[in-house]
Amino acid sequence: MNTPPRAAILSVGDELVLGTALDTNSRTLSAALRDAGLEVVEHRTVRDELGAIESAMRELAARSDVLVSTGGLGPTDDDLTRPALNAIVDGGAPMVEDPVARADLESWFAGRGRPMASINLRQAMRPRSARIVRNPGGTAPGLHASIGACSAWFLPGPPREMVPMFESDVLPAVRPAGAPMLAKRTVQCFGIGESALAELLGERMARGRDPEVGTTASGSVVSIQVVARGPGAGARAEAEAAACAAVAQPWAFAGEGGSLAGSVLEECRAAAVMLAVAESCTGGMVGGMLTAVAGSSDAFAGGWISYSNELKERELGVPRGTLEAYGAVSRETVEAMARGAAERAHAGIAVSISGIAGPGGGSDSKPVGTVWIGVHDARRGRTAARRFEFPGGREIVRDRAAKAALQLVRWALRGEDAAMIWERA
Amino acid sequence: MNTPPRAAILSVGDELVLGTALDTNSRTLSAALRDAGLEVVEHRTVRDELGAIESAMRELAARSDVLVSTGGLGPTDDDLTRPALNAIVDGGAPMVEDPVARADLESWFAGRGRPMASINLRQAMRPRSARIVRNPGGTAPGLHASIGACSAWFLPGPPREMVPMFESDVLPAVRPAGAPMLAKRTVQCFGIGESALAELLGERMARGRDPEVGTTASGSVVSIQVVARGPGAGARAEAEAAACAAVAQPWAFAGEGGSLAGSVLEECRAAAVMLAVAESCTGGMVGGMLTAVAGSSDAFAGGWISYSNELKERELGVPRGTLEAYGAVSRETVEAMARGAAERAHAGIAVSISGIAGPGGGSDSKPVGTVWIGVHDARRGRTAARRFEFPGGREIVRDRAAKAALQLVRWALRGEDAAMIWERA
Numbered sequence: 001m002n003t004p005p006r007a008a009i010l011s012v013g014d015e016l017v018l019g020t021a022l023d024t025n026s027r028t029l030s031a032a033l034r035d036a037g038l039e040v041v042e043h044r045t046v047r048d049e050l051g052a053i054e055s056a057m058r059e060l061a062a063r064s065d066v067l068v069s070t071g072g073l074g075p076t077d078d079d080l081t082r083p084a085l086n087a088i089v090d091g092g093a094p095m096v097e098d099p100v101a102r103a104d105l106e107s108w109f110a111g112r113g114r115p116m117a118s119i120n121l122r123q124a125m126r127p128r129s130a131r132i133v134r135n136p137g138g139t140a141p142g143l144h145a146s147i148g149a150c151s152a153w154f155l156p157g158p159p160r161e162m163v164p165m166f167e168s169d170v171l172p173a174v175r176p177a178g179a180p181m182l183a184k185r186t187v188q189c190f191g192i193g194e195s196a197l198a199e200l201l202g203e204r205m206a207r208g209r210d211p212e213v214g215t216t217a218s219g220s221v222v223s224i225q226v227v228a229r230g231p232g233a234g235a236r237a238e239a240e241a242a243a244c245a246a247v248a249q250p251w252a253f254a255g256e257g258g259s260l261a262g263s264v265l266e267e268c269r270a271a272a273v274m275l276a277v278a279e280s281c282t283g284g285m286v287g288g289m290l291t292a293v294a295g296s297s298d299a300f301a302g303g304w305i306s307y308s309n310e311l312k313e314r315e316l317g318v319p320r321g322t323l324e325a326y327g328a329v330s331r332e333t334v335e336a337m338a339r340g341a342a343e344r345a346h347a348g349i350a351v352s353i354s355g356i357a358g359p360g361g362g363s364d365s366k367p368v369g370t371v372w373i374g375v376h377d378a379r380r381g382r383t384a385a386r387r388f389e390f391p392g393g394r395e396i397v398r399d400r401a402a403k404a405a406l407q408l409v410r411w412a413l414r415g416e417d418a419a420m421i422w423e424r425a
Numbered sequence: 426m427n428t429p430p431r432a433a434i435l436s437v438g439d440e441l442v443l444g445t446a447l448d449t450n451s452r453t454l455s456a457a458l459r460d461a462g463l464e465v466v467e468h469r470t471v472r473d474e475l476g477a478i479e480s481a482m483r484e485l486a487a488r489s490d491v492l493v494s495t496g497g498l499g500p501t502d503d504d505l506t507r508p509a510l511n512a513i514v515d516g517g518a519p520m521v522e523d524p525v526a527r528a529d530l531e532s533w534f535a536g537r538g539r540p541m542a543s544i545n546l547r548q549a550m551r552p553r554s555a556r557i558v559r560n561p562g563g564t565a566p567g568l569h570a571s572i573g574a575c576s577a578w579f580l581p582g583p584p585r586e587m588v589p590m591f592e593s594d595v596l597p598a599v600r601p602a603g604a605p606m607l608a609k610r611t612v613q614c615f616g617i618g619e620s621a622l623a624e625l626l627g628e629r630m631a632r633g634r635d636p637e638v639g640t641t642a643s644g645s646v647v648s649i650q651v652v653a654r655g656p657g658a659g660a661r662a663e664a665e666a667a668a669c670a671a672v673a674q675p676w677a678f679a680g681e682g683g684s685l686a687g688s689v690l691e692e693c694r695a696a697a698v699m700l701a702v703a704e705s706c707t708g709g710m711v712g713g714m715l716t717a718v719a720g721s722s723d724a725f726a727g728g729w730i731s732y733s734n735e736l737k738e739r740e741l742g743v744p745r746g747t748l749e750a751y752g753a754v755s756r757e758t759v760e761a762m763a764r765g766a767a768e769r770a771h772a773g774i775a776v777s778i779s780g781i782a783g784p785g786g787g788s789d790s791k792p793v794g795t796v797w798i799g800v801h802d803a804r805r806g807r808t809a810a811r812r813f814e815f816p817g818g819r820e821i822v823r824d825r826a827a828k829a830a831l832q833l834v835r836w837a838l839r840g841e842d843a844a845m846i847w848e849r850a
């Protein structure tokens with residue numbers, strides 16, 4: 001088999017189309033199907049309306065080998081997945097009561113000491129040409145049927161019911177035999193724009209190549225996405241991702257699921273140094289990111305939220321003269337903050353941040369978005385600082401400042417000249 | 426006007442179909458279109474593949490009056506929304522460079538002191554039959570064109586670029602005249618469960634009432650949603666929300682868009698006290714939440730990320746004997762942390778947090794999720810602490826602990842007995 005099976009995902013529910021609820025099932029299913037070696041070609045979300053569900057099923061089944069649908073299997077009048085499927089596979093003929101589904105329903109209610117409403121019996125009905133997928137976590141059984149050549153699966157909407165059913169029944173049935181046909185790797189970068197990264201990657205991003213290389217940006221993290229297809233896909237994707245990561249040094253910080261904070265902590269551990277922070281405009285965000293990583297205490301000592309000038313002076317030893325002469329947002333202040341933090345926390349490396357997050361507080365010489373970040377490396381006895389001007393509002397300025405601080409720690413650990421690197425981006 | 430215009434939403438991006446990223450734009454757009462009086466009939470998500478994008482555009486345009494598409498407008502080879510639209514509206518004829526789009530691009534890069542990569546010029550191209558939708562927040566302009574009778578809008582994927590463009594350009598153009606009046610109000614609560622809140626609200630939640638009252642829960646914040654329809658909707662929704670907020674005291678902390686941190690800061694200002702924090706397991710998250718609010722510096726002094734015991738002892742003055750006898754996660758330790766933070770920051774009120782966020786570090790007597798929170802009120806010379814056992818993993822435990830700390834500050838400011846209130850929830 002040369003091409004992976006094509007999969008489509010259908011979500012059914014007014015609450016999704018109306019924007020009251022966020023559809024997370026599609027992403028969960030996509031990632032799992034992709035990892036199993038299928039090629040997901042489309043997501044579709046339709047209302048609780050018989051005609052819309054029926055045509056979506058027909059259209060998606062016509063263009064895919066596997067269809068996974070969620071939602072619309074409840075007992076009420078607006079749950080229409082079952083009749084829509086019945087119209088397609090059995091021309092709307094009367095459905096039959098499934099004895100296993102009925103027994104499961106009865107024992108579900110009995111096990112909870114609750115009477116079963118007669119309306120729930122609808123959930124034991126199935127089209128003649130479909131079979132039941134048992135649901136150990138709820139009252140709505142799933143359904144499986146063939147729509148033409150497409151293997152179609154219908155699962156309930158709540159993720160805690162849907163996911164176990166998908167994993168135990170759907171995935172083993174639809175997973176193509178043999179090695180995975182599609183492998184995907186991600187390389188996350190920070191401090192470089194998407195266009196500049198694309199220029200670095202050059203020909204690697206040409207369409208039609210296998211492995212295929214693309215980029216996506218989210219919250220200033222630019223990711224390189226590598227997809228390989230066919231035999232040996234895993235090894236080829238891995239090799240391509242490693243090559244891309246090498247090209248994207250020193251901005252590349254982690255693969256899929258990794259975080260900038262996690263990489264910083266790992267590199268601190270590898271260098272056997274403890275990290276401390278002194279945060280002004282980020283107010284604890286860097287500490288929050290670092291401590292989000294389990295086990296951070298062996299590389300993160302802690303720090304100061306030196307939001308007021310008094311705390312900068314009293315707790316971190318920034319000289320009052322420095323604050324008065326240069327201001328809180330200055331090279332001199334962040335360098336003193338970083339030194340103070342490293343000394344008082346007995347840490348090998350410390351990073352400090354002071355900036356104007358806005359919307360107020362800006363001036364001509366220091367507009368909103370101006371952020372100074374300092375790093376003190378106690379091992380080398382070296383302090384460096386750099387000025388940034390981040391675009392965007394308060395939230396974005398703070399987010400960029402926190403991430404830039406983490407990236408500067410990584411670079412300082414390697415002895416690289418952070419300021420120069422940033423310019424190149 | 427009897428039937429609302431039908432709207433469809435298209436999301437374009439491999440990262441969405443492959444499950445690497447979660448599509449939140451569809452929900453945002455759905456909710457806004459619905460509130461404007463349109464009927465959203467479908468969401469669809471397709472890969473960065475020309476044929477797939479083109480047929481999705483054609484199919485959705487055929488069945489809706491308004492199409493809003495996001496993504497695929499970047500400068501790289503895998504950004505294919507522009508050529509797909511061009512194929513539909515101009516049969517693939519050469520596109521034209523839009524002078525306004527080009528000028529916007531040039532000033533975007535000039536304003537950031539960065540050279541524009543030649544690849545970015547692609548973003549100034551548009552199909553002859555389309556017009557540009559300017560993007561004040563990024564490099565990708567949007568497009569508007571008619572596909573048959575359908576008014577089709579194409580916006581960039583990043584929400585912070587997409588949302589302002591949607592609100593300023595798309596919504597005014599597609600909003601039907603004389604749409605039914607609808608007013609919504611939200612009351613956010615923390616520290617009470619959804620069922621307990623529903624019991625408090627009682628008859629107000631009966632179906633069929635106008636204003637309609639419902640509840641939703643997200644990340645432990647339970648919100649009361651009030652919807653009024655018809656003439657005077659705004660005033661009636663307002664009055665109902667105020668009545669609900671009164672019933673939900675002291676858990677209710679803000680209306681829509683408000684934050685727990687924002688309410689804490691306001692109440693500190695009203696009481697003319699400065700707040701300080703001493704965070705262990707939350708590692709700076711409380712400080713991060715407080716400083717996310719613009720203008721926080723007049724009520725938030727700053728604090729300590731006393732992650733290690735050494736910092737708790739050396740910087741906050743927690744006696745070593747206390748740490749040895751009771752442990753870092755104890756009433757005695759958080760009370761000493763809160764007193765130390767208030768004294769050293771010269772603050773009127775301080776909150777401290779120490780807990781076991783997991784996954785490691787739990788024991789039989791202090792399982793993962795055990796968190797002590799202390800509040801020291803320097804004005805009253807009173808220190809109080811309370812133990813919590815939060816369910817869930819590291820992320821949830823830390824989130825709940827940070828929010829509980831803020832809620833306890835609010836209650837301490839009013840002199841309410843926090844422990845008792847929490848029990849009632």
